[in-house]
Amino acid sequence: MSSKSWSPRSLAAQAMGKIDPLTKAVVPPIHVATTYIRDEDNGYSSGFIYGRPDNETVHEAQAVLAMLEEAKAGALLFGSGMAAATSVFQALAPGDHVVASKVMYWALRAWLLNEATRWGLTIDFVETDDLAALKAAVKPGVTKLVWVETPSNPLWTITDIAAAAEIAHKAGARLAVDSTCASPVHTRPLTLGADIVMHAATKVLNGHSDVVAGALCAREDDAFWNRIKTVRKGQGGILGPFEAYLLMRGMRTLHLRQERQSASAMALAERLSAHPLVARVLYPGLPQHPGHDIAARQMENGFGYMLSVQVTGGETAAVKTAAHVELYKRATSLGGVESLIEHRASIEGAGSPCPTDLLRLSTGIEDLEDLYADLDQALRAGHR
Structure with missing residues (x-):
């Protein structure tokens, strides 16, 4: 049986099966270095330049999550769920219109109400489980992002992800799904048409109440995804190596x-x-x-x-x-x-x-x- 046929359950249990080349340890080590040696030609053939944008332990945890979410463009880890979520909105341009679930994580809702407008964004909240209301709220050519939380916290309303993606895409917008309360074990929004999936990885992905972390996964490696990478790099939002190690440990038993x-x-x-x-x-x-x-x-x-x-x-x-x-x-x-x-x-x-x-x-x-x-x-x- 080819390793390409292993199930997500098996791959996650072994953290993608990577063996430490130095010690042959079955548990990946924690990489804590903040800086890396340049080559003689002044380049960085290892691909690592500085700890703020890059860390091997973070990369390994991202690979596990990207596999679980079937994220073709990969995953990005952040210092918190809020850091992950707000980076998506900060990657938009001033004047962009956003439609978001009326029932959603209260801290993000408060940030959108009180802070997002300072970035020049216009936010409309709607019951996204009502597809007619969602369609009416989305403005073709103006709306750039539809943000859906499903199941929505704490009323657990359900939004049809595939239908919401169709509505967003017809209007020229992207669909982002907060799937914190589903996890990739239950729902993989990218396979249903979403462009971005967000997790407060503090929650069930880690599962042990000892890590604060956030994550984003993307379906396409496009300009918007690269803009989010730039936001994370510029604002220093990357997750620390110890937290990434604990998160990877948690995902092994997800x-x-x-x-x-x-x-x-x-x-x-x-x-x-x-x-x-x-x-x-x-x-x-x-x-x-x-x-x-x-x-x-x-x-x-x-x-x-x-x-x-x-x-x-x-x-x-x-x-x-x-x-x-x-x-x-x-x-x-x-x-x-x-x-x-x-x-x-x-x-x-x-x-x-x-x-x-x-x-x-x-x-x-x-x-x-x-x-x-x-x-x-x-x-x-x-x-x-």
């Missing part, structure tokens, strides 16, 4: 973690849907979810590790429920091996589209029965 997390999230969603103190469960794997059919078409290996619940007692009961968990951890972030719970409306503040009775749940790898039992006792305590 498939295993995602299978467990997604299966548990699905089981929790089903059981919580029947809980007397839960008014509604938001999870694309449920047949009653408005985006279920699209999710079933464009996602595989499950429906992801994130869900939200709206409790029957309103905001007071939701906050009290979060206060009474024992196994779940009350903390911001998602995608780690530990399960997290958070009352999102109070975190996001004024202008948040998040209902005040909603709790966001990030499903880890703990025992399913323990997770359900903890939520059950917390819900009951929250309604006393």
Whole structure:
């Protein structure tokens, strides 16, 4: 069997199978050098010039992610998810028009509202799961970027990536997809027509809550992708070698973690849907979810590790429920091996589209029965 036939699961598990040529170690070493020797002719035949734009450990982690996302143009790692996302917008030109998902990661939404206009960009927010609304918002010849988050945090609405790509491309725009809450195990947006896929790699790609990182992958090595490379190089946004090493370590177990997390999230969603103190469960794997059919078409290996619940007692009961968990951890972030719970409306503040009775749940790898039992006792305590 040719090595070209190995599955993404196998290639990721072995970090592309690269063996250290000096020690024959099966775990790639960490390269920490910030500068490199010039050749006698004053050139750099190694391809490495300085640590800010280039690092071998970063290159190796990028290769794993590009393989997972089927990114023909490759991947770029950044110091955070925000650094990755904002570099896409900073690669646009002043006056460019952007259409973005109304429900999305709150920090990026705040940046677009408060900072992107300083770059001369015009931003329109729309419910991108409504294709008619998306099509109406896109301006042919004027819109340069459509930014979609799917599943969208924290309501988990689903946008049809292939249809959104068609709308964007007909208008002369690019489609970028924030796929943080799907991961390449579940969705590979580039294969569905997207031009760029973004990850807050801090989350499930790393999976251990010990790295802050961001990533972009591209379908085509075009002028816009090279402009993003220039932004990262000029602003010093590259990920550090230690963080890249930890991220690569996390991606080696991504498939295993995602299978467990997604299966548990699905089981929790089903059981919580029947809980007397839960008014509604938001999870694309449920047949009653408005985006279920699209999710079933464009996602595989499950429906992801994130869900939200709206409790029957309103905001007071939701906050009290979060206060009474024992196994779940009350903390911001998602995608780690530990399960997290958070009352999102109070975190996001004024202008948040998040209902005040909603709790966001990030499903880890703990025992399913323990997770359900903890939520059950917390819900009951929250309604006393």
